Amino acid sequence: MLSEFELIARYFSRPLAPDSRTALGVGDDCALMMPAPGMQLAISSDMLVSGRHFFPDADPLALGHKCLAVNLSDLAAMGAKPIAFTLALALPEADPEWLAPFANGMLALADRHGCELIGGDTTKGPLTISITVFGEVPSQQALRRDAARAGDDIWISGSLGDARLALAGYRNELTLSDHELLQAAPRMHEPTPRVELGIALRGIAHAAIDISDGLAGDLGHILQRSNLGATLDADALPPGNVLQQRELELRRRFTLNGGDDYELCFTAPVRLRHAVEKAAHAAGVEVARVGTMEHASGLRIVDAGGEPLQLELGSFDHFRS
């Protein structure tokens, strides 16, 4: 059995990069870090619990990726560039067969974004992963939820609903072919945080949020904080490759309310449509224009013809479901 200190040293200690913002990493009471001059530090914390956010037998490589990805997605939604993270980990046992791939999955994604592991904590307990992530964004350029304006276009990156479709397959809510599940599962297990897009949207987008609990609910946070309403065209929402093959009603339900997508929903002025498309192209991701911010409060969902739809919606809530 590895000790706590051996465990940290073996799987999670690495030398800091020469250009690191971090003066001191894993192994002291605190890490020491200094954001670049003129930069604000964006900070987000997430906690993932076994059996709730992931299956107890989840592939540790994918899980390591996903735990960091959902945090990087929060940075992306602020337009912040990842610089560092801390990891607090409760584990039933210090099993190298699990820890090595878990660390590899996490650190591979971290390396891709130049995001250094600078500290954390490990303890025995029910498998729980809590990450706090740090990014940099120039002062006044953060994409805040309260910054949408009436008349803004509403945009969505990538596609929606395949993560939810995979979950429906695992839960036997729907029957998926092996091929469908194989295609949809990576959207659930290994989401791609839209970090480059978030950075590219600085100075272009007004407000942004990442879609973790379902578009309708998450867009609701922008509405609430910006004190506005919106109309969303349900048939403009981009379904994932697998969901695209399914019937209209399911497409609407899972794109609007799926959860676990980790795409960006953002608002931008109509006059900057071309700039949005250029930013998305530079970031290598598709974007779709799906609605409009409005003064009238509430979220109105319409079909391609502009007719109102009555859909049973509601964001995922950890204490209600």
Add this chain to the structure above:
Amino acid sequence: MLSEFELIARYFSRPLAPDSRTALGVGDDCALMMPAPGMQLAISSDMLVSGRHFFPDADPLALGHKCLAVNLSDLAAMGAKPIAFTLALALPEADPEWLAPFANGMLALADRHGCELIGGDTTKGPLTISITVFGEVPSQQALRRDAARAGDDIWISGSLGDARLALAGYRNELTLSDHELLQAAPRMHEPTPRVELGIALRGIAHAAIDISDGLAGDLGHILQRSNLGATLDADALPPGNVLQQRELELRRRFTLNGGDDYELCFTAPVRLRHAVEKAAHAAGVEVARVGTMEHASGLRIVDAGGEPLQLELGSFDHFRS
């Protein structure tokens, strides 16, 4: 049942202070923060698990205090001034009877140190509390574990062992009178982070660590990181008020190896003894000189007469005990 968002709003959202370093707090994808110019950010994460770090029926007011206190203690050990923290919380249920006192205990301590709650996460799950805390320390003045020098005095703040004595009482390892338990218990349940002392020791102390897993083990981290050894006078260690009444062998064992003390162990040059005492006086805490840093590796423990002691020691390890 409260929803996740109502829960955050009701118990954990408060307006930011006018002089806050924080530009944006709870309620967006990320918090936004800017350390003062010339300041390094000190960052520490801790995770506390029910049944391991605290009893499942622990008083929520004291627990709220303790969870933040152990993190502030890490800042103290760097000489950093607390500015903000994030809280990730897994709860079996959103019970107001538990949440209100928990939040009160935590936020009362936070207010005492001007440390703002700027974000976090709540989810359903086995009771687990993960805090990441942020402090400021002037560049080059942090009290690092690797900065001790041979010849330095070793100092301890406050007193040691009463937290361990209370635990021994709860576990029936020892019989404590009601009066003894009443006196010792607050040292276990409501530790006092030595924040003011840590700040006062900037420019005076070389290295510091907070004593969470027992002095011998924690001092071992300074030895290892500074590549030095030490001699410790077991009989110079200041026992807590209750432990002081107990026999010599227990005093030695619990002061050297007790755990949960959250005192500071720090090293400072001999010529700065007076400055150490002045700093401690200003911070309102006693300090005791208990040993010497040496070139010869290893930790030597001696009695008041300088005779070597053979003691069964070992720091607390979450995956070994």
